[in-house]
Amino acid sequence: MKKGQKKSSFFSGMKWLLGALVLVLAGSLLFIYGVLPGKVAQGIYARSLIHKPIVQTPKDYGLSAFDEVSFKTDDGINLSGWWIPAAKVHRPKGTLILSHGVFKNKEQMLTRVLFLRRLGYQCLLFDHRGHGASSNSPLSGGYLEAGDYFAAEKYLEGRHEVQKPLVFFGFSLGAMSALRAAAKDTLVDGVIADSPLANIKSYVSRRTMGGAFSSMPGFLGRVLRAYDLLTGLTLKQEDLDLTPVVQQLHELPVLYITGENDDLAKPDEVRQLFEKTASHHRRLVYIPDAGHEETYKKFPVIYEKVVTDFLTDLGNGFKKSGDE
Numbered sequence: 001m002k003k004g005q006k007k008s009s010f011f012s013g014m015k016w017l018l019g020a021l022v023l024v025l026a027g028s029l030l031f032i033y034g035v036l037p038g039k040v041a042q043g044i045y046a047r048s049l050i051h052k053p054i055v056q057t058p059k060d061y062g063l064s065a066f067d068e069v070s071f072k073t074d075d076g077i078n079l080s081g082w083w084i085p086a087a088k089v090h091r092p093k094g095t096l097i098l099s100h101g102v103f104k105n106k107e108q109m110l111t112r113v114l115f116l117r118r119l120g121y122q123c124l125l126f127d128h129r130g131h132g133a134s135s136n137s138p139l140s141g142g143y144l145e146a147g148d149y150f151a152a153e154k155y156l157e158g159r160h161e162v163q164k165p166l167v168f169f170g171f172s173l174g175a176m177s178a179l180r181a182a183a184k185d186t187l188v189d190g191v192i193a194d195s196p197l198a199n200i201k202s203y204v205s206r207r208t209m210g211g212a213f214s215s216m217p218g219f220l221g222r223v224l225r226a227y228d229l230l231t232g233l234t235l236k237q238e239d240l241d242l243t244p245v246v247q248q249l250h251e252l253p254v255l256y257i258t259g260e261n262d263d264l265a266k267p268d269e270v271r272q273l274f275e276k277t278a279s280h281h282r283r284l285v286y287i288p289d290a291g292h293e294e295t296y297k298k299f300p301v302i303y304e305k306v307v308t309d310f311l312t313d314l315g316n317g318f319k320k321s322g323d324e
Contacts, residue, residue, distance in 0.1 A: 032213050033222055040210040041226035048130055048139040052105050058082055061110055063117070071155035073129065073147050080133035081126035081152065082106060083161070084113055092163040093120040093315060094189075097152045101172030101195075101293070102139065102203075105132030108171065112296060115304050121311070122163060126152050128173065138231035141200060141240045142176030149181035153188070165189035165314050172197065172265065172292070176242060183248040190253040190314045192307060194295055195265040198273055200224070200240040206264050246277040253281035253318065255310040257303070259290030281318050283310060 058066040067083040086092040096116055100108040106125040113123045128145045129137035137144065149168055156162045167190045170178035175196035182191045197203055204223060205214035213219050224235050238244075246254075254277050258270040267286060274284040285306045290298040 032216065033219065036210065036213060037219065037222035038226040040204060040208045040223050041230055043208055044139065044227065045230045047103055049136070050103075051130070051132055051134075052103060054105055054107060054132055056107055056110065058084055058110065058113075061114055063114075069124075069155070071151050073151040075144075075147065077129045077137050077148075077151075078135040079126050079129065079148055079151055080106075081124055081155075084117055084123045084125070086120050086122045087117050089120045092122045094122075094165045094167060094311065095156065095161070095163050096121050096123045096167045096169050097149060097156070098123060098125045098169045099128055099145075099148065099171070099174030099177060100131070101174060103131070107132075109169075109174075111300075112169070112307075115300075116307075119308060119311070122161065124152055124156060128177065138233055140233060140235060141197075141203070142173060142180050142242075143235060143239050144233075145173060145177035146180035146184070149177060150185065153185070157187075162187075165311075167192060167311065167314070169194075171195060171295075179242060179249070179254075180245050182252055182254075183245050188252070190255070190310070191249075192255045192257070192310065193273075194257040195259065195262060195292055196242060196256070196270065196273060197265045198242050198269040200237060202264065202266070202269065242273055243276050246273050248278070250278050251281070252279055253310070253314055254279055254283070255306070256282070256284045257287065257295050257306070258284070259287045259292060259295045259298070261289055261294075262292045264292040281313075 063084060065085055069081045069083050070078055072078055098109040100106055106127050109125050113125060116123055126148065127134040128148050129135065130139055166188050168178035168182050168188055169192040171194040175193035178191050179193050179196060182188045200220055201214050204210040204220060210223060220237055224237065228234055256270055256274045258265065258267040260267055271284060274282060287295045287299055287302060296303045
């Protein structure tokens with residue numbers, strides 16, 4: 001083969017290779033931006049349609065004195081709950097409204113209620129919209145679920161059962177909802193936020209096939225648009241960012257709890273929320289070796305102590321405590 005022919009053959013090969021690379025890149029981008037967001041959205045939507053059934057009730061934990069209750073949100077969603085009075089005391093030390101993590105139900109918070117009740121607190125546990133025995137509703141990362149706390153509070157006010165201090169206590173999705181609700185509520189006195197996720201990227205990147213693609217420009221926005229088409233919602237990324245929410249908490253006391261080995265609500269991200277919280281009475285507690293659903297299971301003695309200390313100081317107006 002002559003020199004000119006070799007050169008021509010080389011350039012032809014390079015053009016073919018470049019063309020193939022362009023096709024592969026175009027196909028990859030089409031999949032990442034055109035197909036995958038819909039798959040991620042469909043996966044989340046499909047899971048949200050399945051309500052985890054209630055297997056145990058307070059009776060299974062030796063609590064016979066409880067009421068099966070229901071109440072309605074302002075947007076018409078029926079919520080199911082358990083009202084558990086404090087252990088026999090002349091006057092309850094306070095009222096806690098508790099909610100669970102995503103795709104779980106109010107059962108998840110029952111063990112926490114046991115020690116809270118022994119301490120003298122009365123508790124209302126409820127299933128978030130789209131969970132447990134509550135009515136169907138699309139998952140919204142705490143955006144709509146915050147309204148469930150307002151409904152629970154309104155229900156207790158109607159029963160004249162609110163004994164101050166009033167505390168919102170949530171785990172994961174429940175923590176995100178509790179923080180959002182507290183930022184707009186004038187009656188709540190404190191929040192206990194166990195393992196809140198900072199934003200939508202935390203979930204999509206760690207619990208869906210979106211994985212590492214969630215860092216690519218525009219990917220999360222496409223996931224939300226696909227999800228909105230499925231659900232009829234109009235969510236945007238900024239709607240699901242907790243940072244501006246906690247900046248509105250002002251002087252509301254907040255206790256953050258995080259597991260050192262949490263791979264979903266990572267401790268560094270919970271710490272960032274803590275640092276952005278605009279309150280002098282804020283606390284952050286790390287639970288050793290705990291994964292996302294293990295903050296209470298791993299070291300219940302530590303967990304109960306930090307919650308008890310926070311509630312005691314809240315009841316005393318933080319007169320002797322040094323927070324932050």
